[in-house]
Amino acid sequence: MAISDTAFSTALRTAIARSGLSLDRLQARLQANGIPVSVTALSYWQSGKRQPERQSSLSAVRVLEDVLGLRPGELLSLLPPPRPRGHARRRAEPVNFPVEALRALLERVGAPHALEQQHRLTLASLHDRCEIAADGGQRSMTARTVFRSTADGQGRWLLVYDHGGAQTGPPRLHALRNCRAGRVEIDLEHGLTAAELIFDRSIDRGETHLIEYTLTNAGPPYPECSNTYYREFRRPVREYLLEIQFDASPERCWQYERAGDTEDTRDLRLDAGGGVHAVALDFGPGVFGIGWR
Template sequence: MAGTETAFSRALRSSIARSGLSLDRIQARLQANGIPISVTALSYWQSGKRQPERQSSLSAVRVLEEVLGLRPGELLRLLPPPRPRGNPRRRAEPGTVNFPTQALQALLERIGAPHALEQQHRLKLVSLHDRCEIAEDGAQRAMTAKAVFQASADNQDRWLLVYDHGGSAPPRLHALRNCSAGRVEVDTKYGLTAAELLFDRPIDRGDTQVIEYTLTNAGPPYPACENTYYREFRRPVREYLLEIQFDAPPVACWQYSQTADAEGRRQLALDTTGGVHAVAMDFGPGVFGISWG
């Protein structure tokens, strides 16, 4: 199978050639540094057949830069962000395509909202601001969200939050502003949780409501997040702001997006506080997120 030439594969192949090291010797040096990797994987990386995506592979690239005498981040910065894989740390609205449909519907029935998916249009998500905290070990400690809704029907008094925590324990939900936590149901088989956020007051057609809540994971150690955080939007959102705050800033960060018509990515610069942000305007349906390595 022919590889697809990328900036990463070109730089890696050139660096290996300059080093004078064989792939076998590179593999041995990586293993001596506690990085188990096959010669086949190294060959695929330099030919463009594969690219490092998982956290273990990104760690291998960091050590590979040292073995080849490169500056920290010289190869990592050339990598595109990982493809979304139904990340366990994702937070999404009901009906997101990666949720098992039957399991999700059963969960909605248990929480007393069997028709939630058909009734989403009654409450439009106008604006969303996520702030994700990444601990020093690279795992997710907490996520705080501020959402602005506009009602398209009278007497809207709650928002149903559904999130996927995979095999980890469900994060603790705390209502921070203009809402309170209602019923919570957990599906341990599929790692799904559904929770009601009850508005402090019902809103009618045309009215807006701002709520704020946080999801906090137990730890340390905190659940791994595969070096990425993203939202999937079933319907367009006017504005989405995503902030990632790092206890230990990574070498490089990327913004990425996927819709039915296009994919996009660009590198992001860390700010003076060790954080990074990205903004999507009039976005969706689709996926929007930030990756780091």
């Protein structure tokens, strides 16, 4: 297997080889079904360089299953939770975008060595509230964060936000409590925004600081979020509260968490206000999120 191979790419490549269809023929079949997908995208999917994430791409996979004579869901079930919009990453956590692009962006906000520096702010508590519009896109994400300092004179936090590629415009950043927005830089090619949130006051070792900010997307239509929202924690977090508020109630909601090789899921019930929430205590490293259908 190639280094980038996944269960999805292996199954897709095997099915394509068994069908005897070229990628050009497959693209023509998809086009005939009203699904425009490039040959390059199909090549990336079967090689594992990329995975289908957008709703249009997932629709293409459903048609591929039919064209290739597979059972409904046989390929889709092999896809991990897609990278959602609204996934805010702290500092040096480049997972789905080029490191060099991130380095250039951080240099523009005055943090050229952020990837190599040791973290001096630990995450004590994090509360995300994500609003999903009636069209299924993400309208906004509000975060309330409590930091604990491990060194004196800490006065800012660097936010790196993945807003979904070149096709999706950057969100608007609003500092709500105990901070203000400093330099904000945008990389339209890679769909990244980097910003510094400057604390109202510097904090010293052992002190805590609470900030709150909102990222708001333009719409409607609002950016697709692939029916999921999650955070990837590279270090433990004492408490993480995730809320999803829906304008249109989904059929089903569930929370999921991945740590190491284990994954746990649990169904969630909508509350009277049309939302769901999930809580993680002493969690990480790992992924914690909510999905819906």
